[in-house]
Amino acid sequence: MGCAPSIHVSQSGVVYCRDSDGSNSPHQTTAASQQSGALSGFFIRTERSGSITGCRPLANKEQREPGYSIQEESPAERSRAKGAVTEVQFGPMKIHQDPIQVLLVFAKEDSQSAGFWWACDRAGYKCNMAQTPEAALECFLDKNHEIIVIDNRHSTYFDAEALCRSIRATKSSENAVIVAVAKRPQGDHKESSVMPLIAAGFSRWYIENPSIIACYNELIQLEFGEVRAQFKLRACSAIITALEQSQELIEITSEDNIIQYVNPAFEVMMGYKREELIGKEQTEVPKSDKNKADLLDTINSFIKKGKEWQGMYYGRKRNGDSVQQNVKITPVIGQGGKIRHYVSIKRPCNENKSDKSHLCDRVQAESQTGSSQPRRSSIARIHSMTIEAPITKVINIINVAQESSSEPVAEALDRVLEILRTTELYSPQLGSKEDDPHASDLVDGLMSDGLRRLSGNEYIFTKNAHTIHSHFHIPVSLHDIPPRITESMENEDCWDFDIFELEAATHKRPLVYLGLKTFSRFGVCEFLNCSESVLRSWLQVIEANYHSSNSYHNSTHSADVLHATAYFLCKERVKQSLDRTDEVAALIAATVHDVDHPGRTNSFLCNAGSELALLYNDTAVLESHHAALAFQLTTRDDKCNIFKNMERNEYRTLRQAIIDMVLATEMTKHFEHVNKFVNSINKPLAGLEDNGSGNSGINEDSCNTILTSPENRTLIKRMLIKCADISNPCRPLDLCIEWAARISEEYFAQTDEEKRQGLPVVMPVFDRKTCSIPKSQISFIDYFVTDMFDAWDVFADLPNLIQYLAINFKYWKCLDEQKLRSLRPPEP
Numbered sequence: 137m138g139c140a141p142s143i144h145v146s147q148s149g150v151v152y153c154r155d156s157d158g159s160n161s162p163h164q165t166t167a168a169s170q171q172s173g174a175l176s177g178f179f180i181r182t183e184r185s186g187s188i189t190g191c192r193p194l195a196n197k198e199q200r201e202p203g204y205s206i207q208e209e210s211p212a213e214r215s216r217a218k219g220a221v222t223e224v225q226f227g228p229m230k231i232h233q234d235p236i237q238v239l240l241v242f243a244k245e246d247s248q249s250a251g252f253w254w255a256c257d258r259a260g261y262k263c264n265m266a267q268t269p270e271a272a273l274e275c276f277l278d279k280n281h282e283i284i285v286i287d288n289r290h291s292t293y294f295d296a297e298a299l300c301r302s303i304r305a306t307k308s309s310e311n312a313v314i315v316a317v318a319k320r321p322q323g324d325h326k327e328s329s330v331m332p333l334i335a336a337g338f339s340r341w342y343i344e345n346p347s348i349i350a351c352y353n354e355l356i357q358l359e360f361g362e363v364r365a366q367f368k369l370r371a372c373s374a375i376i377t378a379l380e381q382s383q384e385l386i387e388i389t390s391e392d393n394i395i396q397y398v399n400p401a402f403e404v405m406m407g408y409k410r411e412e413l414i415g416k417e418q419t420e421v422p423k424s425d426k427n428k429a430d431l432l433d434t435i436n437s438f439i440k441k442g443k444e445w446q447g448m449y450y451g452r453k454r455n456g457d458s459v460q461q462n463v464k465i466t467p468v469i470g471q472g473g474k475i476r477h478y479v480s481i482k483r484p485c486n487e488n489k490s491d492k493s494h495l496c497d498r499v500q501a502e503s504q505t506g507s508s509q510p511r512r513s514s515i516a517r518i519h520s521m522t523i524e525a526p527i528t529k530v531i532n533i534i535n536v537a538q539e540s541s542s543e544p545v546a547e548a549l550d551r552v553l554e555i556l557r558t559t560e561l562y563s564p565q566l567g568s569k570e571d572d573p574h575a576s577d578l579v580d581g582l583m584s585d586g587l588r589r590l591s592g593n594e595y596i597f598t599k600n601a602h603t604i605h606s607h608f609h610i611p612v613s614l615h616d617i618p619p620r621i622t623e624s625m626e627n628e629d630c631w632d633f634d635i636f637e638l639e640a641a642t643h644k645r646p647l648v649y650l651g652l653k654t655f656s657r658f659g660v661c662e663f664l665n666c667s668e669s670v671l672r673s674w675l676q677v678i679e680a681n682y683h684s685s686n687s688y689h690n691s692t693h694s695a696d697v698l699h700a701t702a703y704f705l706c707k708e709r710v711k712q713s714l715d716r717t718d719e720v721a722a723l724i725a726a727t728v729h730d731v732d733h734p735g736r737t738n739s740f741l742c743n744a745g746s747e748l749a750l751l752y753n754d755t756a757v758l759e760s761h762h763a764a765l766a767f768q769l770t771t772r773d774d775k776c777n778i779f780k781n782m783e784r785n786e787y788r789t790l791r792q793a794i795i796d797m798v799l800a801t802e803m804t805k806h807f808e809h810v811n812k813f814v815n816s817i818n819k820p821l822a823g824l825e826d827n828g829s830g831n832s833g834i835n836e837d838s839c840n841t842i843l844t845s846p847e848n849r850t851l852i853k854r855m856l857i858k859c860a861d862i863s864n865p866c867r868p869l870d871l872c873i874e875w876a877a878r879i880s881e882e883y884f885a886q887t888d889e890e891k892r893q894g895l896p897v898v899m900p901v902f903d904r905k906t907c908s909i910p911k912s913q914i915s916f917i918d919y920f921v922t923d924m925f926d927a928w929d930v931f932a933d934l935p936n937l938i939q940y941l942a943i944n945f946k947y948w949k950c951l952d953e954q955k956l957r958s959l960r961p962p963e964p
Contacts, residue, residue: 226368233367236261236359239281241272243293247346248317252285255351259359269299273306280308282363283355288316288333289344297336304337311366313358316341385461385482391475393418405484407454424450424458430796430850435465437846439478442467448555451482460485527556528811535819553815621649628653631703631936632868635696647679647691647698648672651727654702663720665781673776677769681732687885688878689733694726700860701726707932713843713852717786721793725857728766729798733758736886738802739898743890756802763798767791793853800854801861803920810924813855817848818930852931859928865913865921865944866937872944877959880909909959910951917945 222233238261242249249265256263264279266272276284284303288296296316303309316338321327330341339362342354379386379399385406388397395413403410413421423432427450438445446464453459461482470476534553538546617625624638628650638646652672655661661671682691701722704710714722734741738757741749752760771777779787800809820842824835842848864875883902890897901907921941929938951961 224364224367226371229371231367231371233364236283236355236363237279237281238263238283238285238355239272239276239279240265240285241267241269241296241299242287243267243290248287248289248344251346251348251351252355254348255355258348258352259355261355269294269302272299273302276303276312277306277308280312282312282366283358284312284314285342286314286316286338288341289319297332297338300333300337309337311370313339313362313366315339315354315358318343320344385480385484387480387482389418389478389480391477393478395421396477402482405453405459406451412454422452422456424452426450426458426460429799433792433796433850434847439465439467440475442469442475448485449482528815531556531815617649617652625650625653628699629657629703629706633699634871635692635699636871636874638695639692644684645679645691646695647682647727648675650695650698651675654698655723658702658705658719658723660720660723663716664778666778670776670778670780674770674778675727677773677776678728678731678766681765681769682730683733683735686733686735687881688875689730689735689882694728694730697729697857697860697863698723698726700863701857704856704860704932707934709843710852710856710932712840713849715849717790718793718849718853721790722797722853722856724790725794725797726860728794729762729801729857729861730758731762731769732765733762735882736889737898740886740890740895743895743898744893756799756804759799759802763795766794766798796850797853797857800858806858806920806924809851809854809858810927813851813931814927816851817842818927821931855924855928855931859924862921862924863937865917866925866941867944868940869944869947872940872947873959876909876913880907880912880959906957908952908957910948910956913948914945914952917941917948 222235224231224233236259238252238256240249240252240256240263242265244267253263253265261283264275264281266275272284272286275281286296286299287293300314300316303312303314314337316333318328318333318341320343333341345351379397382399383401385402386397386399387395387402389395395416395418398408398410398413402408431449435445435447435449444464444466446462449461449463450458451461461484463483464481466479466481467475468477468479531553534549534556538549541549618641621638621641624634624641627633635646635650638650642649652668652675655671656668661668664671679691679694682689682694684690705714705719705722738749741757742754746757748761749757751757769776770779774780779790782790821839824838824842827835843852864872864879866872867875880902883899884904884907887897887899887902888904889895901912922945925934925937925941928934951958954961956962
């Protein structure tokens with residue numbers, strides 16, 4: 137605007153200036169000689185007044201309101217009056233706020249305008265005054281005041297709301313606070329609403345009160361309230377600029393996972409335009425199918441608790457391509473101490489060499505600052521697995537390298553191990569089929585989904601499912617169980633429990649009875665808030681949908697797995713790791729894990745083109761069906777809906793845990809689950825034990841951190857149900873032999889049907905005319921059971937199971953050495 141620093145003259149000839157002695161007294165004079173350079177209707181308090189001659193005070197110190205004196209001002213207030221720069225902390229930013237500028241817009245000078253003038257003087261603000269809307273707008277555009285006070289008491293002079301709208305139309309007003317001075321209601325006049333002023337763009341109103349103290353308090357509250365908030369918002373523009381220019385992909389979402397921001401780098405890499413994403417839920421954006429099924433659960437378990445998560449993640453571009461990214465997700469705590477935003481920073485893994493070098497440097501720097509886990513010591517006491525996948529060998533080599541490495545290198549290798557444990561490198565390398573045809577057939581039959589035939593020959597999966605067989609006696613409660621059944625369940629909490637005795641006593645329906653007793657022991661009804669009658673009906677429905685015609689996969693197998701699960705849940709370290717939700721999920725998962733099993737393998741169903749294989753895309757066909765049907769049967773009728781009284785979020789958590797455990801019984805990821813359990817839980821625990829043996833003992837806090845982290849609890853639950861599912865070789869010998877007979881018969885029946893229908897024979901060794909049952913058991917124990925139960929024993933302390941396993945393996949070996957193919961040696 138080019139105003140002179142010492143003096144400005146209004147249309148009425150009033151000049152505001154500052155005394156040279158620092159008293160800040162406004163003066164009034166006729167200044168026709170200086171009027172030519174002045175702006176009509178415009179007043180400014182200036183920094184110097186020494187060049188002004190003949191000024192007379194508009195209001196001197198004695199004319200201030202009673203009770204106001206400089207002596208009453210604190211040292212801080214006197215310092216403020218000098219216009220000192222204020223330092224403001226905004227997160228990690230330290231920013232400096234210049235003295236506040238105030239624009240007063242009053243058509244005529246009166247006690248109210250003088251009150252604000254003196255209040256500005258006391259607060260140390262720079263103050264401008266204007267009498268017309270034109271002068272006010274021009275002054276604001278030049279000075280960008282933080283506070284604008286507009287007189288709204290006299291509509292005859294100018295339209296205050298129109299002036300406010302004009303100011304708000306300018307970009308500069310984005311961070312300005314505009315106050316309307318409103319007329320004080322007289323007598324019985326009803327106080328008017330503030331809404332028209334808010335609609336016009338005012339920030340608030342001030343009921344007229346010429347008291348300097350009242351005006352001063354109003355301005356101070358504005359400074360430390362709205363003005364300070366707007367000042368911080370202005371600083372955000374620098375942060376937004378940094379986000380916009382960043383080469384890393386940045387995404388910001390709300391606490392409800394609504395996308396609020398993506399930067400240009402995100403748009404370029406992922407192929408989306410910003411407007412296509414902002415406002416959408418993250419669930420609406422297509423996800424890559426290359427990520428593990430449980431990865432999102434792991435991420436959510438971290439960030440929902442306010443913890444940062446970092447790891448590898450596949451993002452899906454707009455064109456459908458997947459891109460692997462190093463992702464860091466940070467929760468941002470806001471109002472009320474709650475999470476209000478999530479900030480995701482993503483870096484594609486196919487960066488150029490210099491970028492990768494920079495990333496490595498940063499990783500090393502982070503490790504040197506102690507952000508990684510403590511260095512592990514020797515893990516020599518961990519059992520060395522006989523079947524090692526390539527990833528296991530890599531991890532072992534890294535562990536050995538850590539022992540002789542410096543602290544930063546060892547910690548950086550810890551980070552490498554964390555990344556490796558999220559990959560798909562856990563399948564072992566077996567020998568050729570000629571080396572061990574039984575093992576090869578078992579692995580092929582149990583760990584693959586088979587080969588689809590091109591003949592169009594389809595296996596139609598037909599059954600009489602979803603029915604309740606009412607002709608079976610079902611107890612009204614635990615007190616209504618017949619004596620023979622009660623007697624057969626007396627030792628149900630022992631590992632030597634005879635499930636076949638209970639099967640005979642219940643006429644092949646042991647699941648309801650054992651389920652009632654086991655669920656009662658663990659307080660499941662209390663946890664689910666359901667009655668025993670609802671639980672009884674649910675158990676009846678589930679058992680009715682197991683096929684009693686199957687020699688192995690029937691309700692007796694389900695009851696046996698339930699018994700093993702309950703036994704494992706009582707082990708001290710398992711109890712230390714899992715919470716009530718985990719326990720209930722494990723018991724329910726064990727109960728339903730094979731519901732409606734057709735007595736055929738996944739490979740058979742895929743080769744036959746069954747309806748289920750088509751439905752589930754040849755992937756985890758039976759396990760997906762068991763989980764889905766279990767919830768369908770449960771929720772379709774309130775009489776058996778054990779979940780109906782649960783709170784929604786609790787139900788979703790429980791449901792997810794049940795599904796995850798049922799899917800874990802699928803054998804294609806058997807070795808992955810076992811290796812992850814060993815590398816993520818057993819080996820770190822062994823490292824703590826090694827450290828503790830030389831010091832004051834194991835670090836309980838570190839141990840609990842390993843045992844109770846969400847991802848490790850998931851691994852423990854998977855391992856638990858997997859061990860329960862194939863625990864037959866660890867049962868007492870007579871029970872082990874009976875289970876071997878049953879599974880062999882089921883595989884024989886499948887081979888017979890494959891030959892009848894002209895389907896590929898998945899497991900040729902299971903030909904009832906030529907099969908050696910001892911060899912099949914030896915191979916199964918060697919390849920699937922030994923390593924898994926060794927690892928489970930290290931964790932849960934199960935020496936009796938390991939002893940039974942050794943006895944049973946020796947029994948099968950003895951039969952095989954005698955060239956016997958039967959279950960038992962011949963009668964003498």
